Amino acid sequence: xxxxxxxxxxxxxxxxxxxxxxxxxxxxxxxxxxxxxxxxxxxxxxxxxxxxxxxxxxxxxxxxxxxxxxxxxxxxxxxxxxxxxxxxxxxxxxxxxxxxxxxxxxxxxxxxxxxxxxxxxxxxxxxxxxxxxxxxxxxxxxxxxxxxxxxxxxxxxxxxxxxxxxxxxxxxxxxxxxxxxxxxxxxxxxxxxxx
Amino acid sequence: xxxxxxxxxxxxxxxxxxxxxxxxxxxxxxxxxxxxxxxxxxxxxxxxxxxxxxxxxxxxxxxxxxxxxxxxxxxxxxxxxxxxxxxxxxxxxxxxxxxxxxxxxxxxxxxxxxxxxxxxxxxxxxxxxxxxxxxxxxxxxxxxxxxxxxxxxxxxxxxxxxxxxxxxxxxxxxxxxxxxxxxxxxxxxxxxxxxxxxxxxxxxxxxxxxxxxxxxxxxxxxxxxxxxxxxxxxxxxxxxxxxxxxxxxxxxxxxxxxxxxxxxxxxxxxxxxxxxxxxxxxxxxxxxxxxxxxxxxxxxxxxxxxxxxxxxxxxxxxxxxxxxxxxxxxxxxxxxxxxxxxxxxxxxxx
Numbered sequence: 001x002x003x004x005x006x007x008x009x010x011x012x013x014x015x016x017x018x019x020x021x022x023x024x025x026x027x028x029x030x031x032x033x034x035x036x037x038x039x040x041x042x043x044x045x046x047x048x049x050x051x052x053x054x055x056x057x058x059x060x061x062x063x064x065x066x067x068x069x070x071x072x073x074x075x076x077x078x079x080x081x082x083x084x085x086x087x088x089x090x091x092x093x094x095x096x097x098x099x100x101x102x103x104x105x106x107x108x109x110x111x112x113x114x115x116x117x118x119x120x121x122x123x124x125x126x127x128x129x130x131x132x133x134x135x136x137x138x139x140x141x142x143x144x145x146x147x148x149x150x151x152x153x154x155x156x157x158x159x160x161x162x163x164x165x166x167x168x169x170x171x172x173x174x175x176x177x178x179x180x181x182x183x184x185x186x187x188x189x190x191x192x193x194x195x
Numbered sequence: 196x197x198x199x200x201x202x203x204x205x206x207x208x209x210x211x212x213x214x215x216x217x218x219x220x221x222x223x224x225x226x227x228x229x230x231x232x233x234x235x236x237x238x239x240x241x242x243x244x245x246x247x248x249x250x251x252x253x254x255x256x257x258x259x260x261x262x263x264x265x266x267x268x269x270x271x272x273x274x275x276x277x278x279x280x281x282x283x284x285x286x287x288x289x290x291x292x293x294x295x296x297x298x299x300x301x302x303x304x305x306x307x308x309x310x311x312x313x314x315x316x317x318x319x320x321x322x323x324x325x326x327x328x329x330x331x332x333x334x335x336x337x338x339x340x341x342x343x344x345x346x347x348x349x350x351x352x353x354x355x356x357x358x359x360x361x362x363x364x365x366x367x368x369x370x371x372x373x374x375x376x377x378x379x380x381x382x383x384x385x386x387x388x389x390x391x392x393x394x395x396x397x398x399x400x401x402x403x404x405x406x407x408x409x410x411x412x413x414x415x416x417x418x419x420x421x422x423x424x425x426x427x428x429x430x431x432x433x434x435x436x437x438x439x440x441x442x443x444x445x446x447x448x449x450x451x452x453x454x455x456x457x458x459x460x461x462x463x464x465x466x467x468x469x470x471x472x473x474x475x476x477x478x479x480x481x482x483x484x485x486x487x488x489x490x491x492x493x494x495x496x497x498x499x500x501x502x503x504x505x506x507x508x509x510x511x512x513x514x515x516x517x518x519x520x521x522x523x524x525x526x527x528x529x530x531x532x533x534x535x536x537x538x539x540x541x542x543x544x545x
Contacts, residue, residue, distance in 0.1 A: 060352070086350055092315060093355055136445040138417040142474055143350045152417070174350035176438030 050076030060085030082169030120167030409458035415473030492530025
């Protein structure tokens with residue numbers, strides 16, 4: 001192979017790899033929601049050894065590993081998928097302690113006070129919401145473990161208060177609309193920097 | 196032969212004479228009527244399947260002293276207590292006033308006990324001691340099986356709810372199996388009287404039971420106003436069905452469900468009731484009351500009225516008449532919602 005061709009191929013290779021890093025971030029409409037007590041993003045991606053113990057221990061199955069489309073730096077790190085289950089740190093099987101933080105061998109996820117928890121916020125798409133479309137549903141309001149995170153207009157339509165919502169995802173999981181009217185965003189998250 | 200000009204020629208074509216035409220018409224009508232009467236004599240297989248499923252529930256209803264929904268009145272008993280009376284005595288009294296378990300429950304029945312264990316919070320679920328008291332009473336008729344079954348609200352894990360509320364421990368101690376119904380496969384059941392849905396998937400344990408004892412907690416509900424007997428039956432559904440009810444028409448679907456998956460006996464835990472808001476986050480009040488009946492609609496109507504009275508609502512009966520799923524259930528003939536046709540026996544134990 002001639003040098004010129006080699007250099008061309010090398011250049012194309014570099015371009016492809018760089019684009020593959022940028023494209024997922026461009027394509028990915030929202031940032032990742034992380035387990036409760038996960039370190040800030042750069043620290044998390046550096047400290048996490050991608051062992052997946054947190055995935056195995058999570059009692060609801062909410063934790064999954066970030067895939068290639070989530071980015072190269074993020075690949076294999078834990079994220080919350082509310083469609084698989086809620087995070088029960090605020091209410092449920094992890095009230096005494098977050099099982100993911102407890103089992104994490106490197107401190108990529110730290111044990112944080114559940115009263116100070118903020119993983120993100122639930123976001124409503126009213127065009128898809130059964131209640132906002134005139135139907136009979138308040139499942140999100142019924143299952144929300146945090147008083148005041150969701151309030152009702154005319155006792156029938158839910159509105160979401162991001163400042164109170166802890167981002168546990170139970171409402172997202174339970175929403176019966178197809179497609180879902182709720183999604184979980186990392187908006188407003190609070191995460192520890194490295195200990 | 197020239198073609199006829201059909202616009203100008205008004206007579207019948209000469210192919211069939213009037214006599215022949217009338218003979219053919221008479222033969223056709225006779226044949227049609229004969230075929231229809233044959234249908235009545237020979238049932239289609241689909242009808243047989245449907246009636247087999249509904250017979251499982253209907254048969255046990257008529258085997259007891261259940262008041263037929265079409266009858267003029269329904270009986271509801273309310274047993275009030277002062278706080279130091281045991282849940283066992285409370286439930287036993289209620290069942291005695293309804294006629295006694297020996298009269299109500301067939302010997303060797305396969306019983307499903309359906310408490311409300313929809314959430315992790317104790318306030319939001321049936322007091323497990325009430326459930327256990329019912330189990331102990333039911334054991335007297337030597338059932339083939341007693342299963343406490345539940346599938347919690349979507350987003351809540353039933354096993355965790357059963358254990359964190361002590362329902363599993365206390366119910367097993369009383370001698371019942373306890374089952375997370377989400378572990379069951381689903382069975383499709385036809386709802387011939389259904390108005391919003393005409394079939395529903397339920398868990399196999401529910402389908403296989405021959406007697407259902409529904410033990411809800413008396414609570415307010417954000418979407419259905421109250422959640423008592425009728426709404427509590429949603430715990431017999433897989434998550435996808437629970438979701439479908441919300442997508443289609445929640446109140447009508449609850450009524451449709453109860454038209455076939457109808458509890459035989461209801462014992463409402465109103466020892467503590469959730470007022471003002473529900474099914475979680477409401478204000479708990481001690482009503483020290485159990486409401487029991489063979490009619491889930493009547494029991495819901497009476498219990499809802501007690502709840503509104505406790506809240507200080509003006510015109511509690513008017514408020515009950517506006518609870519959609521109760522009214523729709525009455526319309527389907529599941530039970531009686533008209534308070535003037537419900538006989539209430541109100542007893543105080545001390």
